[in-house]
Every structure is written in C-alpha cells, then in structure tokens.
Amino acid sequence: MPKILLFLLVFSFTKIFGQTFSPIELRADLAFLKERIEEIHPNPYKFIEQNRFQQVYDSLYKIERPLAVKQTFAHLLNLTRAIRCGHTSILVDERLIKPNNVNPQFLPMDVAIFGDKVYVSRNLSENNLLVKGTEITAIEDIPMPKLLKNLSKYTFQNGDGQNPDVETYYLQRNFRRLLYLFFDEQDELHLKVKINKEEKSLSVKTQPLAYLREMEAERNPIRNVDFYKNIYLSENTAKTSVLRIRSFDGNEFENGNFHSEIQNIFKKIAEKQSKNLIIDVRNNVGGGLDYADEILKYLLVKPFTKYQISSSPNIKDKKKALSVNRFYEPVNDFQFRGNVFVLINEGTFSTAVYLAAHLKNQENVKLIGTTCGGASDGSSAGKFTSFTLPNTKFTVSLPLLKINYNATNELYLKPKHEVRQNYADFVAGEDTAFNFAKELVKSANTY
Structure with a gap:
C-alpha cells in the first residue's frame, strides 16, 4: 500500500475514533447547549431550580483538560440530564456504537x-x-x-x-x-x-x-401472534379480560385504524360480559395521545378534559395555545363498567402515564405496580427539534411543546398497591404484579 494512502487511512481513523476536544471547545459547546435548552425547551425548570441548573453548568464549565469522544459524551450528558426531562436526549452516534x-x-x-x-x-x-x-x-x-x-x-x-x-x-x-x-x-x-x-x-x-x-x-419462540401487536387482548372471559398495550404508536395498530381496532377490542369484552379488566401499560413508552383518548372513551364514566398544548414563550413561530380544553364524551356502545386494574411501572412513560392518570381517579380503578417513569401532570413532548453542537458534533434532541394532561396536579403517578417483581418470581418466570392483580380480581367486590 502506498505510504500516502496508509497515512490518510491512519489519519482518518484517528480523527474519527481517536479524537479529543480541548477545554475551549468543550466550554463553547456547553455554553451553546445551555443557551439552546433555555431558549427552546418549553419547561426546563420543572424538575430543577434555575440556580441549581446554573450550578451544574458552572461545575461542568470548569473543565481544564481535553476529553476523548466517549468522555465528552458523558460530560455533556450531565447537563441534559440535569433538567430530568425524559424527552430530552443526546443521541448516541457511530463514534460511540457502530451502526x-x-x-x-x-x-x-x-x-x-x-x-x-x-x-x-x-x-x-x-x-x-x-x-x-x-x-x-x-x-x-x-x-x-x-x-x-x-x-x-x-x-x-x-x-x-x-x-x-x-x-x-x-x-x-x-x-x-x-x-x-x-x-x-x-x-x-x-x-x-x-x-x-x-x-x-x-x-x-x-x-x-x-x-x-x-x-x-x-x-424463545412466540407462539401467540397477537404478541407482536401493540394493543391486544391476551385473555377474554366472563370473569376477566386482559388488555396489553405495549405502545401507542398508531402506525402499528391493526389495519392502521386505531378507532376501529379499539372499538373491536371493547366489543369483544362486552360480548363476553367481563366483570374485571386488567390493563397492562408497563414498559409502554408512549406515542399518540389521541390513541389514549380513544381508549378512555370506553372506560371513563363522565366526560373528561382532553390534554392541552402550549409552547415555550421564546419560540416565536409557534402558537401559544395549539389546543384548547375540550371535553370528550364517553361512548355509549361497549362501555366497560366493571372493575379495572392498571399495571404500571418505572417504564410507563408519556402517553401511557396520561392514560393511567385519567383512570386513577375513578372509584372502580386500582393502579398496581411501581411509580411511573413519566410525570403524571404533563410532559414536554409533542414536537421535537434537533441540532448539532458546533465542536463535538453530538446531536441533541429537545421537545418543543408543553403538554398538560389535565388529569392531576401530582408530579408522580404512584400505584394504589405497590408491587415489585421479586427474585423468586423472576427465576420461576412468574409475573408478580400480574399475579397480584389476579388475586384482587378474586375478591374484587370485597375491598
């Protein structure tokens, strides 16, 4: 191989994977990142006071030594994670994990x-x-x-x-x-x-x-084809129906029509005249809020207030109120009026929390599991923007919209019954929280 070609290959490899960033470059990117967070994020100080965020930034800004790519990623993460918003992220790129x-x-x-x-x-x-x-x-x-x-x-x-x-x-x-x-x-x-x-x-x-x-x-072959769906009934009897909602991503709803799919699910439950409904939204990271509203129409007794969206006052090209309070009426056909048990955990996020938060206030609903990973009063999400840091070239994603769930003023959605997976059940392949729900079903009319 010609020496000049070998040199270029080594230089290219070093530039991409052996790259380091000087303190000056790191400080410049930190300043840029902080400015963008404060300018764009619709609610950056929901979980951290502004002076505390400034302290975190100041400590990171004191960097006095060059950092390699991986160290830089961790250093910058400290700033984005400080605001504790699950919809804010720095993307992992091919310098860290190969495509x-x-x-x-x-x-x-x-x-x-x-x-x-x-x-x-x-x-x-x-x-x-x-x-x-x-x-x-x-x-x-x-x-x-x-x-x-x-x-x-x-x-x-x-x-x-x-x-x-x-x-x-x-x-x-x-x-x-x-x-x-x-x-x-x-x-x-x-x-x-x-x-x-x-x-x-x-x-x-x-x-x-x-x-x-x-x-x-x-x-681990999947024997139930419904397992691949984002919403499906895994059990449907006169005693109990079990509704699994893995995601609220509308692109994967049956036939691409979530209205018909959800209606069909509750029609099947009504035909069985089920007295108890277990809804599993554990590990559900969210998706379209309108899909959750469609489900709530079959579960809530009274009209409920739709989520409300606003944007950061610094975003001039966005309307301050993209949606107004609207009441959604429950449907008359196939409404479920039995006992409802909702399984939640720390992987329950965004739209899944919105659904559970609206259900929590009903007398016939019990939440089981662990505290949700998403805030229960609302989130920063809806639409997103991304930008590249000028020196380190990491891509940052920030939410543009502030969403009020109109369900509760509490920050965290906690279960009525806290139930954690234990080691013995884990080894045996038993679902601790689901088993607890099944036990509640047996005495559903006595507690």
Whole structure:
C-alpha cells in the first residue's frame, strides 16, 4: 500500500475514533447547549431550580483538560440530564456504537437488576451454564456494583423527574449497549458468575444483532401472534379480560385504524360480559395521545378534559395555545363498567402515564405496580427539534411543546398497591404484579 494512502487511512481513523476536544471547545459547546435548552425547551425548570441548573453548568464549565469522544459524551450528558426531562436526549452516534449495517457485536444476553446485583435474564450465548437467574458478579474483573456505577454515566435514556427506580430500569433495558459503550467493542467479554454458590470465571463471545435475533427466535419462540401487536387482548372471559398495550404508536395498530381496532377490542369484552379488566401499560413508552383518548372513551364514566398544548414563550413561530380544553364524551356502545386494574411501572412513560392518570381517579380503578417513569401532570413532548453542537458534533434532541394532561396536579403517578417483581418470581418466570392483580380480581367486590 502506498505510504500516502496508509497515512490518510491512519489519519482518518484517528480523527474519527481517536479524537479529543480541548477545554475551549468543550466550554463553547456547553455554553451553546445551555443557551439552546433555555431558549427552546418549553419547561426546563420543572424538575430543577434555575440556580441549581446554573450550578451544574458552572461545575461542568470548569473543565481544564481535553476529553476523548466517549468522555465528552458523558460530560455533556450531565447537563441534559440535569433538567430530568425524559424527552430530552443526546443521541448516541457511530463514534460511540457502530451502526447496525457494520454489525457491532454485543454481549449475547439480557439481564435483570435487583439492587446492585445483576442476573442473567435471557441467555443467547453458546454457554449453556448461564441459565436464567445466574448471578454475574463481575465483567472484565470490575465488580458489578462498581460497573453499574460506571455504566450509569453513559445512560442516554431517562424518565421525568427523580424516580430512583428509573435509572435502574434503563440500565437494565440498555445493558448490552452500555457495556459496548463503556468497554468499546470486544471479541469476547470475561465474566465472573456464581453457579451453585461457587464463583466461576468464563468468557463469552460477543455477537452481532442478527445473531441475537436468530437465537432469540430459536430459544424463545412466540407462539401467540397477537404478541407482536401493540394493543391486544391476551385473555377474554366472563370473569376477566386482559388488555396489553405495549405502545401507542398508531402506525402499528391493526389495519392502521386505531378507532376501529379499539372499538373491536371493547366489543369483544362486552360480548363476553367481563366483570374485571386488567390493563397492562408497563414498559409502554408512549406515542399518540389521541390513541389514549380513544381508549378512555370506553372506560371513563363522565366526560373528561382532553390534554392541552402550549409552547415555550421564546419560540416565536409557534402558537401559544395549539389546543384548547375540550371535553370528550364517553361512548355509549361497549362501555366497560366493571372493575379495572392498571399495571404500571418505572417504564410507563408519556402517553401511557396520561392514560393511567385519567383512570386513577375513578372509584372502580386500582393502579398496581411501581411509580411511573413519566410525570403524571404533563410532559414536554409533542414536537421535537434537533441540532448539532458546533465542536463535538453530538446531536441533541429537545421537545418543543408543553403538554398538560389535565388529569392531576401530582408530579408522580404512584400505584394504589405497590408491587415489585421479586427474585423468586423472576427465576420461576412468574409475573408478580400480574399475579397480584389476579388475586384482587378474586375478591374484587370485597375491598
């Protein structure tokens, strides 16, 4: 290979992956980012006082040494995460994790986190010793409590406000990607695990996403085709109906018509004359608010107030009130008037919280699980803008609209019955919160 071509290749690689940013560049981007947050975000001080946000910024601005790309990402995250808005983010780009078409390789397993302990949830590796429930005590000789603390510096997804369970939830949800970000890509990762109370060391070969999907389909086949839907009835009897709502993304509703799909679901429930309805919105990160309104029409007894939208006073080209208070009337056909049990958790976010918050105030509704990851009085979302930081070139996404849910003034939506998944049920494949709801169904008319 000609020397000049080799030089250009090395230079290009160093420029992209070995890049560092000077304190001057970092300070300039921090100042730019802070200015944009304060100018664009419709409610930046909902969860943090302005003087506290200034203190966070000042501490970050004191940076005196150059930072590599990964360190820079973590440094900037400190500022966006300070406002504690789950719809505000810095995007992970190819400098941190290779794009899918380049086949980045990840740890081939999912995990469950209980406190500072990590357990195998689904093993997609070639090592059959890593059965569900196996404790991972260290990776690359870093004890798990210390590793979790390190990974949390790169957590790029957040909830609203200060729910301590949310960080653990997103650590668990993005575990393999955070490992990749922290360790960079490795051909294999060295684990220490506890098997029969004895600690063992073993190596696990990392795998691309295509392999993980193939192994997932082979080892955990989906036998119910409805599982792939974002909204479906998993059970429908005269005693109990179970409505699973995985997302409010309208593009994936049956036939692309959420009105007809939801009507058909409640028609089926009415035909069975079900007396109890369990609605599961755990791990539902939201979507279109109008889809939730369509569902509420079949569940609320009285007319309810639609969400209200406004924008930041600094956004001159946006109307201050894009929607006004409107009352939605309940439908007359196929209304459900039995007992309703709503399953929520720290992964319940945005539109899913909107639905649960409106239902909470009804006498026939009980919320079960853990405190939602999204704020219950409203969120900053709806429409978004993105921009690139001038020096570090990271892309930032900010919401443009402030949404009032018109359901409650409480910041956090807490369950009537707090029920957490325990380790024994996790290993046995039992759903602790769902089982609790089923027990309530048995005594639904006595509490």
